[in-house]
Amino acid sequence: MIEVENLTKDYGARLGIDGLTFSAEKGELLGFLGPNGAGKTTTMRILTCFFPATSGRATVAGFDCFEDSLEVRKRLGYMPESVPLYKDMEVGEYLSFVAGAKGVEAKDVKKSVDRVIGDCGLSEYPKSMISELSKGYRQRVGLAQALVNDPEILILDEPTNGLDPRQIREIRKLITELAGQRTMILSSHILPEVSKVCKKIVIIDKGKLVAVDTPDNLVSNVHGATKMFLRIDGPAKGVTAELGKIKGVSKVEPDDSAPDAFIVSIKKGADIKQDIPPVVVNNNWNLLEMRAIQASLEDVFIHLVTKEDA
């Protein structure tokens, strides 16, 4: 549905993106993750036909973003990062304008506008001036304008940026509900934003692709060693020494969360779950807690991005 091939954007002074390649299938929710300045907005602007790439190809729904830009734009819903709106218009008036501009037939405009007003939780505000809405509600209007032509493809650039935690939760929920059968690209520089909504994540940094995978695979592939969290009632020194002797354990450290807490790093592929209880029992200690620690996507992200730097 969306294909990006070796895409490069040269701003003159620097490269906005540098040889990006990725794709999204029909109906896929793609998370587009990268620190500020990574090139997310640049990529999205090429996909939405705002500007052409310097080299490479971008196709949306089978149409080239440069050659067949009008065809692409007909199928698109886009919410730019800054959510630009006409502040001197009323919500309903604005959405009718957008519907017309996006080619919704005149007889269907009212229906489409009513639908997105309902869907985006704006039913109380159709007559409000956009300038009088709160940031969270402007975000909803931004989403509504993206959705008003019932687009196959939805491109949202950092849709929760600058909102407070409650608004973030509301907008995220709305996005998940409204994504429906659409193909969607959602960018963010904050990981939970995309890992909660998207099945597939593309990570970019400094304009280059760093990783493409599911959130789960990213976690398990990237970290060579997994870790376990243990709480054992016993002398700290002894526990550290005895656990260190178990085959497959690479490191044992006390954890700050409690005096009897330890973090055990495990070599890749090893399984030590069965080996720990006997050691504890043989030494007459008590095993209070034992669980595997999942590397968070946050770790993965930092790991991937800092690796690039090195």
Added chain:
Amino acid sequence: MFRNIGLIYKKEIKSYFKSYIAYVVIAVFMVITGFMFNDVVVKFSMLSFKAQGNPMLAKQYNLLNVTETVVRPMFGQISMIMLLMMPMLTMKLLADEKKSGTMELILTYPIRDAEVVMGKYLAGLTVFAAMLFSTVTYPLLLIALGEPEIVPMITGYFGLFLMGAAFVSLGLFASSVTENQIIAASLALGMLFLFYLMSMSAAYVSPGIGRIVSYLSINDHFFSMAKGVVDTEDIIYYLSFVVFFLFLTMRSIESHRWRG
């Protein structure tokens, strides 16, 4: 095609009136032109009064011809005030969209750049037409009170409209090169003056160049129309002027796209 132009047009017209820009600019225009009209009429009646005692004076200078003494100066003044007010009418048309970022959205809707430009141009032209129409009371007063020639008045207004149409296209272009409205207005004013003053400088250069300069001058083409003569050459000049600046505007939007 026409639907898209219509959509943009409607949005701009609404915004002109909702933001009071249209009301304020038209009102100020009326006040200034009204004051100047009053001034020429008073001068005219004083001359007529003097001429009653000295008929030779009137004959000599052809001063008692209303068309010469009132109508032509009136058109000259209206065109000057138009030049001063027009940049304020056009400055926001594109600069504002660039500043607020709405340009990015509108350029990703399935609308052609040319449709955006046409919609905005026609909106500016409409408000200008309303502004020009607001001065129609002055010639009507003259007709009611005196016996001016009607034809030069009609062709003069036609000329003013064409000249204003050219002003709007230039103003729209100025608005497309910057996101700052003050810069857009200043640029437009500067360029309009350049085209306006060209006719004066024509006298100082060699006759060959002088012909070109005076051809390019935006007001030379208006003079004969104010006298009642409509020449296709003048109409073609104004139309090409408009087309040229609308074309430049589209180029400017395109380069805005490329730069991002």
